[in-house]
Amino acid sequence: MFHLPFPVRDANAGSGAKGLGDLPEWDLSDLYTSEDAPELKRDLDWLEQACASFATDYEGKLAALDAAGFLDCVMRNERISTIAGRIMSFAGLRYYQLTIDGDRAKFMSDMQEKITKFTTPLVFFTLELNRIEDAHLADLLAQNADLARYKPVFDRIRAMKPYQLSDEMEKFLHDLGVVGDAWEKLFDETIAGLEFEVDGEDLGIEGTLNLLTEQDRATRESAARELAEVFGKNVKTFARVHNTQAKEKEILDRWRGMPTAQTGRHLSNDVEPEVVEALRNAVVSAYPKLSHRYYALKAKWLGLDRMQVWDRNAPLPMETTKIVDWPSAEGIVMEAYGAFDPRMAEIAEPFFTKGWIDAGVKPGKAPGAFAHPTVTEVHPYVMLNYLGKPRDVMTLAHELGHGVHQVLAAGQGEMLSSTPLTLAETASVFGEMLTFRKMLEKATTQAERKVLLAGKVEDMINTVVRQIAFYDFECKLHAARRNGELTPEDINDLWMSVQAESLGPVFDFMDGYETFWAYIPHFIHSPFYVYAYAFGDGLVNALYAVFEENPDGFQEKYFDMLKAGGSKHHKELLAPFGLDATDPRFWDKGLSMISGMIDELEAMEG
The missing domain is CATH 1.10.1370.20 (Oligoendopeptidase f, C-terminal domain)
Structure with missing residues (x-):
C-alpha cells in the first residue's frame, strides 16, 4: 500500500505571527499545481495502465527472468512507486495544511483508494521475489552490477519471508488497508478539532500544549487542567481508536506468525530485537x-x-x-x-x-513538526508550528x-x-x-x-x-x-x-x-x-x-x-x-x- 508516511510529531491559534516576521508557506507546485492539474490526471492514468501492464508482464514469471529482465522489472516497479508517492505526497501535504477542510480530506481519501486499487495487482512482486531460491537470486546479482545495487531492498523484503501469507490473502489485506487508515484519520480529525479554553482564550491543541512551557506557573496549571478536562471528555473515542488499532495489529501479527507485537517494527527498521x-x-x-x-x-x-x-x-x-x-x-x-x-x-x-517550509500556526493545521521526503525526483517539505x-x-x-x-x-x-x-x-x-x-x-x-x-x-x-x-x-x-x-x-x-x-x-x-x-x-x-x-x-x-x-x-x-x-x-x-x-x-x-x-x-x- 502506498500512503504518506505519517508526519511524525517531534517535539491552534490564528497564524500567531506576533512579531515573528514573515513565516514561509509551502509551494506545493513542484509536485502538482492543483488537485485538477492535467499532470495529475495524466499521472493517475499512467499509473493505472502501468500497474496493469506490470502484472500482465511479470505475474507468475519472476523466477524465470534473466538478470537483465529482472532489472527491467525492478526499475518499472520503482517508477510506479515514484508516481504513486508523488500523488500521495501532494494529497497528504495539502491535507495536513488544513485537516478540517472536507474537500482536502476527501481528495486525500479518493487518491488513497485509487492508488490502493491500482497497486493491488502488484502485491505478487514481493511474494514471488520471496519464493526465488537464495542461490538463484545470488547468481542473478552476480551477473549484473546495476541489479546488485538493489540487494539491500531484496534483503529487507526477504526478511518478511517467514511471515508471508498466501498471494490471495496478501492482496485482500492490501485492499483492506484503506479501512485501517480510516481510524488514523478519525484520530487526526478528532485531535485537530479539539477546542480548549485557557484564561478566556480559545485555543487548539498546539497552542494549549505550548502554554505548558510558559513562565507563569498558574498559566501552566490552567493549561494542564484544561488538557485533562478535554481529553477526559473525548477519552472514549481515543480508547476506541487504540483498541481497534491494537486489535487489528494483533490479528495481522497472529496470521503472519510474528513472535511479538514489536517484530514488524524491528524488521522494517532493519534492527535486531536484542x-x-x-x-x-x-x-x-x-x-x-x-x-x-x-x-x-x-x-x-x-x-x-x-x-x-x-x-x-x-x-x-x-x-x-x-x-x-x-x-x-x-x-x-x-x-x-x-x-x-x-x-x-x-x-x-x-x-x-x-517554499519548502510551512512554518506558521494556523487553525486546522496538523500539530507538531515533520520533514516529508516526498519522492526522490522532487524534494522534501518541512512542516513546523513555529511560535518563536x-x-x-x-x-x-x-x-x-x-x-x-x-x-x-x-x-x-x-x-x-x-x-x-x-x-x-x-x-x-x-x-x-x-x-x-x-x-x-x-x-x-x-x-x-x-x-x-x-x-x-x-x-x-x-x-x-x-x-x-x-x-x-x-x-x-x-x-x-x-x-x-x-x-x-x-x-x-x-x-x-x-x-x-x-x-x-x-x-x-x-x-x-x-x-x-x-x-x-x-x-x-x-x-x-x-x-x-x-x-x-x-x-x-x-x-x-x-x-x-x-x-x-x-x-x-x-x-x-x-x-x-x-x-x-x-x-x-x-x-x-x-x-x-x-x-x-x-x-x-x-x-x-x-x-x-x-x-x-x-x-x-x-
Whole structure:
C-alpha cells in the first residue's frame, strides 16, 4: 500500500505571527499545481495502465527472468512507486495544511483508494521475489552490477519471508488497508478539532500544549487542567481508536506468525530485537542518574518541594521569555550548519527560499513538526508550528536535518533512499546538536549557559527517557489488548505505570494526567516508532563524541553516511566511525553525555 508516511510529531491559534516576521508557506507546485492539474490526471492514468501492464508482464514469471529482465522489472516497479508517492505526497501535504477542510480530506481519501486499487495487482512482486531460491537470486546479482545495487531492498523484503501469507490473502489485506487508515484519520480529525479554553482564550491543541512551557506557573496549571478536562471528555473515542488499532495489529501479527507485537517494527527498521532491548534496558537503568537527578535539580531551581506535571517543561526562573523571530531562527540554524560544513548550509538554503517550509500556526493545521521526503525526483517539505520559542529553533534545526538527509539520500533512487527509522533520526538530532553547540559558544553569561544546558538536557530527556517510557507503555498496551478489550481506565493505568518510574520520585500527578496518552500520534500511526528517537539520540551523542575527539575527515564520513540512505545496515554505516550499536557499551557512551551535562549543571550550584 502506498500512503504518506505519517508526519511524525517531534517535539491552534490564528497564524500567531506576533512579531515573528514573515513565516514561509509551502509551494506545493513542484509536485502538482492543483488537485485538477492535467499532470495529475495524466499521472493517475499512467499509473493505472502501468500497474496493469506490470502484472500482465511479470505475474507468475519472476523466477524465470534473466538478470537483465529482472532489472527491467525492478526499475518499472520503482517508477510506479515514484508516481504513486508523488500523488500521495501532494494529497497528504495539502491535507495536513488544513485537516478540517472536507474537500482536502476527501481528495486525500479518493487518491488513497485509487492508488490502493491500482497497486493491488502488484502485491505478487514481493511474494514471488520471496519464493526465488537464495542461490538463484545470488547468481542473478552476480551477473549484473546495476541489479546488485538493489540487494539491500531484496534483503529487507526477504526478511518478511517467514511471515508471508498466501498471494490471495496478501492482496485482500492490501485492499483492506484503506479501512485501517480510516481510524488514523478519525484520530487526526478528532485531535485537530479539539477546542480548549485557557484564561478566556480559545485555543487548539498546539497552542494549549505550548502554554505548558510558559513562565507563569498558574498559566501552566490552567493549561494542564484544561488538557485533562478535554481529553477526559473525548477519552472514549481515543480508547476506541487504540483498541481497534491494537486489535487489528494483533490479528495481522497472529496470521503472519510474528513472535511479538514489536517484530514488524524491528524488521522494517532493519534492527535486531536484542539491540533495541539493550537500548531500552540501558535507558531504564539510567533513569535515576538522568531524569530523576535532573528533575530533583529543577525542583530546587523552581523553589518547589514537589513537582507537578505542568512543571516538567517549565522555563527556568533565570530564563527570560525570549521570542525568536523567523529571520533570527533561520540565521542561527544556517550559521551552525555552515560552520560544520558549507555544503550543509548550501543544501538547507532552498528550504527557506523556495517554499519548502510551512512554518506558521494556523487553525486546522496538523500539530507538531515533520520533514516529508516526498519522492526522490522532487524534494522534501518541512512542516513546523513555529511560535518563536528557543525550543522551536531547535525543532527547525531538527527538521532541516531530516531535509538535508533526504536530499542527500535521494541519489540512491526511490527504493534505496529511505533510511530505516533507527537511522532516520541521525541527521536531525545531529543538526540540533550543531545548533545547540553554536548557541552555547555564543553564551556570554553563566546564567545563559545554564539555561541552554538545562534546555538541552530536557530535550534529551524528552527524546530518550520519555520515548522509552512511551515504548514500554506501548509494549504493555499491546500485550494487555491480547487478553481482551481495554477500558479507558485500563489504558490510563498502563500510562501511569510508566510515568512515575521514568520521571522520578519528585513528581506528583494531578487528577486527569492519566489520560495524556490520548494525544500522542505515534501510538496510532506508527506503533513502536518511538524507540527510534532514543536510538537516534544515543547514536548522535556517540557520533558527536567521535567528532570532538577526532574532527579530521569526519565531515566526509558523515556525508557518505547520509548519502547511503537505506543502502547499508547500521553496522556497516557506523563502522567508519569505530562505532557498533550491537555493543551493549555503545548506549552507555551516549547516555554518559547526558549525565555529563547534568554533572556540569550540578557543579554550577556549588
